[in-house]
Amino acid sequence: AQSVTQLGSHVSVSEGALVLLRCNYSSSVPPYLFWYVQYPNQGLQLLLKYTSAATLVKGINGFEAEFKKSETSFHLTKPSAHMSDAAEYFCAVSESRDDKIIFGKGTRLHILP
Amino acid sequence: GAVVSQHPSWVICKSGTSVKIECRSLDFQATTMFWYRQFPKQSLMLMATSNEGSKATYEQGVEKDKFLINHASLTLSTLTVTSAHPEDSSFYICSAPLTLGYGYTFGSGTRLTVV
DSSP, X not given: OOEEEEEOSEEEEXXXXXXXXXXXXXXXXOOEEEEEEXXXXXXXXXXXXXXXXXXXXXXXXXXXXXXXXXXXXXXXXXXSOOGGGOEEEEEEEESSTTSOOEEOOXXXXXXXX | OOOEEEEOSEEEEOTTOOEEEEEEESSSOOSEEEEEEEOTTSOEEEEEEEETTSXXXXXXXXXXXXXXXXXXXXXXXXXXXXXXXXXXXXXXXXXXXXXXXXXXXXXXXXXXXXX
16 A cells, blocks of 8 residues: 655744755555645645656746655755745655545644744 | 535534535546545545445545445535534545546535534
């Protein structure tokens, strides 16, 4: 069964600093991987997704993630953090187009002024 | 496109009553709908998968009789929390696979508070 592990339930970075949120996956087949963001009391917003095309995926709001099969990782990065990036971030995996999507436990990103 | 409308966005009910949550696919046909539950400051846990015209598949540990899922049409899936108790208070979110491209669309969620 597929699963994702997000290292660090809380990450704090200074405004303007690099954001790095870690995600490792486990899957018996080539996975489809996603990063979602959730603001308080709101639903999920897709940041980006990997679907076996380019390994470096660019998403919205300046975020990007790189799929590394050898490391079974799909870490999320942003060169320069903004205060508005403070939110909960979820990495997720599915094994086929219509299969269930499984979420990691989430990482809360704090932006320090 | 590919919007899932979820209602209500929030609901407060008394213990022992039942609450129905609806997810409608507005501009596509959702043959499959996933139902998730999210406790405060926690991740989304998959509760069940519903398929149009057939019985839902529940994840281990989810009470079928407690959380009734119906997917009677290609545009509507419902989750009914029966005989609700305070421990059922949570954020419930539905999701459907996209029919074009790859990915999922999510409802905006329902905040259920049982008092």
